[in-house]
Amino acid sequence: MKRLILILISIATFTGYAQQRITIEECYNLAIQNYPLAKQSQLLETQYELDAEVISTAKLPQLNLDAQATYQSDVIEVPIPNSNIEPLNKDQYRATLSANQLIYNGGLTDASLNVKSAQLKTKQKQIEVSLYQLKQQINQLYFSILLAQxxxxxxxxxQTQLEAKLKEVVSGIKYGVILPSSDKVLEAELLKISQQFQELDSNKAALIETLSSLIKKPLEASTLFQNPLIETQLQNDLNRPELELFQLKKEEISQSETLISKLNAPKLLGFVTGGYGNPRLNMLDNSFQAFYTVGVKLNWNVFNWNSKNKQRKSLTINKDIIDTETEAFKLNTNIELNKQQKEIEKIEGFITSDEAIINLRKEVLQTADSQLKNGVITSSAYITELTNLYEDENTLVRHKIQLQLAKANYNVIKGQ
Structure with a gap:
């Protein structure tokens, strides 16, 4: 017998440990990791590396191959009698290979790379902002499941209380203390409870399925959703990723300003050209031969019709726009925090009232229980009081879950 008890205890312990458990923090992390949008961050990183490699090729030698064959209606001739200088052929051929090496461009290449890097950070932060917004959706699902649980x-x-009371009523009917058919009322109420269980299970299953799809993790109907103890810190400091996004946008604009200042910088290049053709560099030598040239060249756009200043002014306006967006975001967020704080205070007041109501309901039910045993009231009257207590207890549970949800939303709005 002792051995059987130990086996049963072991099975029960194993079942308890084997039950799937999950916390709201795990749901947050899984959503951020597995939501399809999260994959874009790595894609953007790969795209940036490719773009950076393309921009960096400006520092490498640039090779150009040219080939042409032409026929001219006229060519240069030397007007000296008896000079024995043959005129050029009217059909001419030339093939050249040129190599250009950038020596100096005022830091334009590095400025372009910095702009791409700033754009990458901005886009990745935008993804983070989008993923962060999933938290309130997760809160709603998680605490709805918790309420159902x-x-x-x-x-x-x-149900357990009614089943116990049904046994007492059956016994009371048997000994003539309680009116006949009182047990039927209790049995009907138990059937209603079975229907309520079915409805709860159906609603809970739908919520779990939705949450499972959102976090990309299979969740069983028996999964235990742990009730978090959420505390809020009532202060004005915001830590939302949107604020970092606004700052990164301004940094991107600053890098664009630097790039604009480099666009008209002088560019110095070294070059070497080798070729083969007829005629070559010596126009008086009418034969196919190789030739080459080596040198440096300077390219400088000294006048751009004031376009650079106009571009800078446009970027400055963009910065001002971002500043106004930041202020609007802070204002709206603080308004939402204030609303949420009022909601928390309201629910806390409800909970205090709920607890007082439940204490009174328990006293009334205790009296009804005694009256039912003595045949003073019917089972229907007892069920009415029991249902009143159950509904008030359910209201208390709902308010407690709503309080946790309000606190969780407060923290999400604040960025805590």
């Missing part, structure tokens, strides 16, 4: 426990407690 707690409601099941309350309903189970009511």
């Amino acid at each position: 707690e409601s099941e426990l309350l309903l189970k407690a009511k």
Whole structure:
């Protein structure tokens, strides 16, 4: 017998450990990791590396191959009698290979790379902002499941109490203390509870399926959703990723300003050209031969019709726009925080009232229980009081879950 008890305890312990558990923080992390949008961050990184390699090729030698064959209606001739200088052929051929090496461009290449890097950070932060916004959606699903989970426990407690009371009523009917058919009322109420269980299970399954799809993790119907103890710090400091996004946008504009200042910088290049053709560099030598040239060249756009200043002014306006967006975001966020704080205070007041109401309901039910045993009231009257207590307890549970949800949303709005 002792061995059987130990086996049963072991099975129960294993089942408890084997039950799937999950926390709201795990849901946050899984959503950020597995949501399809999260893959874009790595894609943007790969794209940046490719763009950076393309821009950096400006520092490498640039090779150009040219070839041409032409026929001219006239050519240069030397007007000296008896000079024995043959005129050029009217059909001419030339093939050249040129190599240009950038020596100096005022830091234009590095400025272009810095702009690309700033754009990458901005785009990645935008993805982070989008993923962060999933948190409130997860909050709504998670705490709705938690409410269904707690409601099941309350309903189970009511069912257990009714089943125990049904045994007492059956016994009372047998000994003539309680009116006949009182047990039928209790049995009908138990059937209603079975229907309520089915409805709760259906709603909970739909919520779990939605959350599972959002976090990309299979969740069983028996999964235990742990109730978090959420605390809020009532202060004005915001830590939202949107604020970092606004700052990165301004940094991107600053890098664009630097790039604009480099666009008209002088560019110095070294070059070497080798070729083969007829005629070559010596126009008086009418034969196919090789030739080459080596040198440096300077390219400088000294006048751009004031376009650079206009571009800078446009970027400055963009910075001002971002500043106004930042201020609007802070204002709206603080308004939402204030609303959420009022919601928290309201629910806390409800909970205090709920607890007082439940204490009174328990006293009334205790009296009804005694009256039912003595045949003073019917089972219907007892069920009415039991249902009143159950509904008030359910209201308390709902308010507690709503309080946790309000606190979680407060923290999300604040960026905590």
